[in-house]
Amino acid sequence: MNNKFDALKDDDSGDHDQNEENSTQKDSEKEKNDKDKNQNSSRKKTVVPGPAEHPLQYNYTFWYSRRTPGRPTSSQSYEQNIKQIGTFASVEQFWRFYSHMVRPGELTGHSDFHLFKEGIKPMWEDDANKNGGKWIIRLRKGLASRCWENLILAMLGEQFMVGEEICGAVVSVRFQEDIISIWNKKRLVTKQQLLGSETP
Incomplete structure (x- = not known):
């Protein structure tokens, strides 16, 4: 024998079949572990306030969407x-x-910023939104950034006296005007309740 490993090649004892089986078993275990790691990393981590932060x-979650005007959107393409x-x-x-x-006033085309409570998607098909409604304010161009900031700060600071009724808010930048809306869980929320002059 010229090579000390030639003996291993010619060995017909069946050990290499066992080695292949062990190797296959180790590969499948490794794949399973990798899959488990990927699943664990893809699970959402709960966002919590840091030490000394103000909870x-x-x-809440910020979302962004942009679409081509004039093109009809299905709920599936809208969600995509x-x-x-974040x-x-x-x-x-x-x-x-x-x-x-970027501030809403600096956006172009049909763009939207959404700010919704965590776990609520900014679409009517979401369980939290499907029985609800929205309040709409149409703004002339140039006012959206300031109004959006005031609205979301009021929402985060719980300035609307409607308990858990508010799902989120949207600012929609359009060519002629901008639109701000507040989405609520039930259609029966009155303007007085939303502005705090009447209890729900």
Whole structure:
């Protein structure tokens, strides 16, 4: 034998079949472990306030969407078009997102920013929204950024006296005007309740 490994090649004792089986078994275990790791990493981590941060009553998520005007959208394509920016649980975490975001007045085309409670998607098909409604304010161009900021700060600070009725808010940038809306869980919320002059 020229090579000391030639003996292993010619060995017909069946050990290499056992080695292949062990190798296959190890590969499948490795694949399973990798799959478990991927599943664990893909699970959402709960966002919590950091030490010494000021917690909000609810966690909120920023979303962004943009669509081509004139093109009809189905609920499926609408859902695919919505991009999640991030979730926050404290005042400080909110400012970390908001201070780096483009203001609505600087957006072009048919663009929307959404701010909804965590777990609620900004679409009517979501369970929290499907029996609800929305309040709409139409704005002339140039006012959206200031109004949006005032609205979301009031929402995060629980300034609307309607308990858990508010699902989220949307600012929609359009060519002729901008639209701000507040989405609520039930259609029966009155303007007086929303503005705090009447209890629900």
